[in-house]
Amino acid sequence: MPGQGQGTRQGQGTGQGQGTGQGQGAGKGQGRGMGRGGRRLGQGGECVCPNCGNTIPHRLGVPCLDESCPQCGSNMSRQ
Numbered sequence: 148m149p150g151q152g153q154g155t156r157q158g159q160g161t162g163q164g165q166g167t168g169q170g171q172g173a174g175k176g177q178g179r180g181m182g183r184g185g186r187r188l189g190q191g192g193e194c195v196c197p198n199c200g201n202t203i204p205h206r207l208g209v210p211c212l213d214e215s216c217p218q219c220g221s222n223m224s225r226q
């Protein structure tokens with residue numbers, strides 16, 4: 148039985164090796180960040196105010212109809 152316990156400790160040593168793999172995972176996280184920027188650049192849409200013609204950059208997850216014009220307060224619409 149004690150011998151089996153030591154075997155488990157050796158397994159933890161292998162886990163440290165996996166820790167190096169986690170470092171690589173952090174690199175993937177940076178890749179995700181770049182992907183977000185690409186989405187913003189990819190959309191490039193704008194919402195236009197039908198009342199005064201003011202335009203604002205379209206935000207992800209926020210429909211233009213839910214945006215309020217910063218100048219006159221009217222609901223924005225898709226350009």
Ligand SMILES: [Zn+2]
Nearest residue numbers: 196199216219
């Ligand atoms: Zn407006």
